Every structure is written in C-alpha cells, then in structure tokens.
Amino acid sequence: MKILYGVQATGNGHITRARVMAPALAEEGIEVDFLFSGRSPDKLFNMEPFGEYQVRRGLTFSVSDGKIDRWRSLTQNSLIQLVRDIRALDLQDYDLIISDFEPVTAWAAKLQKKPCIGIAHQYAFRYPLPGPGIGRVMMPMIRFFAPVQQGIGLHWHHFDGPILPPLIEAQPYPITVEPGMILVYLPFENREQIRQWLLPFNDYEFHVYCDIDTPEDEAHILWRPLSRDGFRQAQACCDGVIANCGFGLASEVLQAGKKLLTKPLTGQPEQVSNAAVLEHLGLAEVFAELEERQFYRWAAQPSPEPVAYPDVARALARWIHSGCDRSAELLARELWRDVLLEPVIA
Structure with a gap:
C-alpha cells in the first residue's frame, strides 16, 4: 500500500500529527510520501522523520500583531499557482491520499478520482461543539479548502459524536515541575x-x-x-x-x-x-x-491531572491498512473507552 500524505504546514500542529502518524504507518508496512504546503521551505524545521518530502505553495494566512491580516492573506496567496500545483500533481502511483487539511493533495485526489480521507482537527467542526457555533461558518470553508471523501475529526472530547481523541506524540521526557x-x-x-x-x-x-x-x-x-x-x-x-x-x-x-x-x-x-x-x-x-x-x-493554581490519551496513531494506521473496514463511530467508541472525561454541561 502506498500513500501520499498532504500536510497543511501553516501551523506546527499539523506537522506534529504527521510526525506521529509516520512511524505508525511504517509499522503497518505502508509506504508513505509526504507533501507540505502553506509555509516557505526555509521555515520548516526538524523535518527528518519525513524523508524526501515535497513542498508546494498551497494556501495560508498572514498575521499582524496577533490578528489575521485579511488583506495580506488575500494578496499573498496565489490561486493560479494553487491550480497549477493541483493539476501537476500525479497521483497514479498511490492507493490512498491522506490530507491533514492540505488543499493541493485533497483537490488533486478529487479531480483524479482517487480515494482520499482527511485526518485533522478541522473535521470535528461537522458536529455540534460547545461555544459560539463556529462550525456553521467553518464547514463550507473546510469543504472548499480541502475536500475529502471521509473526514476524521479530532478533539479533546467526543461530544457524543464520532470524533477521535487528539493525535499527539507521547512526551519523551519525564514530567516534573520547576516552580516559577x-x-x-x-x-x-x-x-x-x-x-x-x-x-x-x-x-x-x-x-x-x-x-x-x-x-x-x-x-x-x-x-x-x-x-x-x-x-x-x-x-x-x-x-x-x-x-x-x-x-x-x-x-x-x-x-x-x-x-x-x-x-x-x-x-x-x-x-x-x-x-x-x-x-x-x-x-x-x-x-x-x-x-x-x-x-x-x-x-498560583496547582498543576491539573494529566489526560491519558490513547495511541490514536496506531489505531488509525491499522484502520487504514485494513481498508477503513470499520465505521468512524466504532473507532471513536473504542478509543475513548478508557479516557476519563468530565461530563459536558450543555
């Protein structure tokens, strides 16, 4: 099985998820190529886990003094280059495309009719979440930005939906507290x-x-x-x-x-x-x-109790290797089973 894994590199969280998935997919004997977009290649760091990865311009946003700069975001992105990159990406050697909210791979898969799944926090917005109801605003943008056939959402709680726990690395260093x-x-x-x-x-x-x-x-x-x-x-x-x-x-x-x-x-x-x-x-x-x-x-608050999240990467890699044979609902239920969660108050 050979996969092209597209990663939105504007934020480090997307790259971190790919770092976690890379060894889990390799353990299942899956060959993976990585493509990153949304950040200049010279701004990428600690990329050794991804081998000979590819970089495309993609889409991103610009920030000024802690705020989204809408004008710069509009003028610094190039839809012409995005379309060129999508059309130039040849997917014939791949059995599956994974998109962590990455537009070049997602749109290329759609145009070339290749199976494509999304694994990202953004896909959790398909379900009701506490707060200001931003999902209604975000979902049309998510569908346009990185369209996928099946979106696997990740969040800190399942909120009674088929949402998976966070996909993160285990902390490699002992947990201590240095006061102050x-x-x-x-x-x-x-x-x-x-x-x-x-x-x-x-x-x-x-x-x-x-x-x-x-x-x-x-x-x-x-x-x-x-x-x-x-x-x-x-x-x-x-x-x-x-x-x-x-x-x-x-x-x-x-x-x-x-x-x-x-x-x-x-x-x-x-x-x-x-x-x-x-x-x-x-x-x-x-x-x-x-x-x-x-x-x-x-x-002055004490440290909270750590949240023991399960090995989501291994479960996802096995699910992908098996041809995604179980529903996302069943996969979510299995992964949340041993996580201690406080009840959500509506």
Whole structure:
C-alpha cells in the first residue's frame, strides 16, 4: 500500500500529527510520501522523520500583531499557482491520499478520482461543539479548502459524536515541575508585545520560543530559537504554558498535566472555538491582554491531572491498512473507552 500524505504546514500542529502518524504507518508496512504546503521551505524545521518530502505553495494566512491580516492573506496567496500545483500533481502511483487539511493533495485526489480521507482537527467542526457555533461558518470553508471523501475529526472530547481523541506524540521526557518556570509560545504575536506582557512578572522565569537564530537572555525572559526537542524538554518541566490556542499544542499541554493560559488568534475561527471549548471544559484560562491579576491567579493554581490519551496513531494506521473496514463511530467508541472525561454541561 502506498500513500501520499498532504500536510497543511501553516501551523506546527499539523506537522506534529504527521510526525506521529509516520512511524505508525511504517509499522503497518505502508509506504508513505509526504507533501507540505502553506509555509516557505526555509521555515520548516526538524523535518527528518519525513524523508524526501515535497513542498508546494498551497494556501495560508498572514498575521499582524496577533490578528489575521485579511488583506495580506488575500494578496499573498496565489490561486493560479494553487491550480497549477493541483493539476501537476500525479497521483497514479498511490492507493490512498491522506490530507491533514492540505488543499493541493485533497483537490488533486478529487479531480483524479482517487480515494482520499482527511485526518485533522478541522473535521470535528461537522458536529455540534460547545461555544459560539463556529462550525456553521467553518464547514463550507473546510469543504472548499480541502475536500475529502471521509473526514476524521479530532478533539479533546467526543461530544457524543464520532470524533477521535487528539493525535499527539507521547512526551519523551519525564514530567516534573520547576516552580516559577513558564513556557511561552505565541508565534502570532509581536515580540515587543510579548516582552511588555512578561516584563512586570520578574518573580517568574519565562522561556519564550520564537523565530530567532540564537538564544537571547533578557533578565527573566529567556528567548529561545525554535526547536522541537528543546521545546518538549521545556514543556516537560515547566510550571505552566502561555500560548496561542492551536489544537496540537493545547493537546500536548493537557497530556503533560500542565496548566494553560491561552490567547486565541483574533479573526481565526478555529482558535476562537478552541478557546471556548477549553473554557467550557474547564481545561484552560483565556486572555486577550495579559493582566497582572489574571496571571497571578492562574500561576498560583496547582498543576491539573494529566489526560491519558490513547495511541490514536496506531489505531488509525491499522484502520487504514485494513481498508477503513470499520465505521468512524466504532473507532471513536473504542478509543475513548478508557479516557476519563468530565461530563459536558450543555
């Protein structure tokens, strides 16, 4: 069996899911080629698990000071190049296409009538979720952006639907707590804004991962270059995490049993929904501006109990290898069976 796996690379969560799926698919004897789009090749890092991967321009969004910049997003994307890439992608050697919300592979599969399944957080929006009802807005966009024959959604709760648990890596480092050490990952925020938020709290040490080349220490703010391994080490020992509201990172934080203070990216419906769901489930606090009173209240909280998610990657790889012979409903029921969840209040 040979698969082409398309990954939307705008956010690191999509890439992380592919990192988890790659060895699980290999264990099933499945040959996989990877295609990434939505990010410049020079901005991709720690890509060794994907071998000789391909990169296309795809579609992405632009951000300015923590908000979606709609004009730049419109002008920096090229529909002409997208169509060219879709038409040029030859799928004849592949038995199946997997799209993690990646448009080039999904549309090429649709045009060439190749079987295509989607595995992504976005496909959970087909079902009712707590919060502002963003699914009604997102679903037409999801169907247009990356059309698939079957979409497998992932979320922190099943919400009585065929939604699977998060698809994340096991934490490779022992979970400890270094009091006062806060991990910060706010890639969509202006660096000076982050600095102004963190400067008043000099009784804490902030490890801020951002797009720089070398480490920089500024009193109690330690700026660190992007590194998957370094980030996971900091995640394992930190006292808490401050981050934007991407699904993948929040899932890792819950799995590690770390408290989370999160800022959804303004104008990004998925992150707005994620923030609402986290608040509804009592799993995180949400902020728009980092204020002293909220920070100290959050920082004083004890670490929550880790959430023991099952090995979703292995279950999905076996399901794919068997020809997707069971329904998504049955697969979801099996995977959630041993996960301890608080009841959802409507």
